[in-house]
Amino acid sequence: MFFWADCHFLFWKAWVNGNPARIYKAFDVFKAVVVPSGHSTVVFRFELPFLAITIISSHVMFWLTLAVCILNSAKYRNGF
Numbered sequence: 001m002f003f004w005a006d007c008h009f010l011f012w013k014a015w016v017n018g019n020p021a022r023i024y025k026a027f028d029v030f031k032a033v034v035v036p037s038g039h040s041t042v043v044f045r046f047e048l049p050f051l052a053i054t055i056i057s058s059h060v061m062f063w064l065t066l067a068v069c070i071l072n073s074a075k076y077r078n079g080f
Contacts, residue, residue: 002042004031015043 002016003026014021014033017040026032033042048054 002033002035002040004033004042004044006031006044009046011046011048013045013047015041015045017041 001024007029008023008025008031012023012031014023014031016033016035021033021042023044024032024034031044035042
């Protein structure tokens with residue numbers, strides 16, 4: 001068992017030697033994974049499933065807001 005003294009949270013993923021591994025709660029707040037004896041590589045990664053959607057929608061809203069500001073600026077400059 002490999003114990004990592006970092007907060008256990010829903011969106012953590014773990015890999016042991018390149019294979020997905022189940023994350024267990026250790027002492028009700030930390031993370032732990034089962035590793036085979038000998039040398040092993042353990043990778044923890046925090047993956048939010050909605051992060052890509054949030055980033056894309058933020059960029060879309062930024063560019064739409066910028067376009068509206070530019071169009072309104074041009075409209076007022078032309079005396080409409």
